[in-house]
Amino acid sequence: MASIADRIVLSFAPSAAGGDPWSGVDTEWIVDELRGDAYRQYLRRAHGGPVTVGDEWSEFVSCGCATPQDVVLRVERVEGGTVLGDTTTLDIHPRDDAEAVSQ
Template identity: 85%
Template sequence: MASVADRIVLSFAPSTADGDPWSGVDTEWIADELRGDTYQQYLRRAHGGPVAAGEEWDEFVSCGCATPQDVVLRVERVEGGTIVGDGTTLDVHPRDDAEVVPQ
């Protein structure tokens, strides 16, 4: 029987057409939005169920004035269970493929 994950580490990168995902993007704004209680609750509900490292979720965050920023969330690590549930902590970090996501 599957158990609810205690913690899931997610990384994010903006999705842009010009090939440079960080070009002109306010990383702190995006991180703050993704870490907000309302957005975290949305993610737990939208992606509730089985989860595995390596999955990618296409999402967007509001950058104000009805301006969305597309982002790709990648599951880096799943701890203490195998499904996303209401009690799962979502730990979100900007992605830098050269950087190791904190444990």
């Protein structure tokens, strides 16, 4: 039986068709939304179960005024087990920052 991961590092990048996906994106707003307790709980429930480095999840966050921002979350690192569970800590960073954190 697989064990619950202690910590999972996730990176995110905006999902955009062509061009610079970061152009015009309020990264601070996205980070605040993704790191909120309710959103982390949602991620635990929606993606609970076995996870591996490299898994990608297509999600979105609200940018206010009914404007969603599509993002792609990628599992950068899994520590202490292999299953995303209710007690797993989720560390979420912009893609460039997470790559530095995961090493």
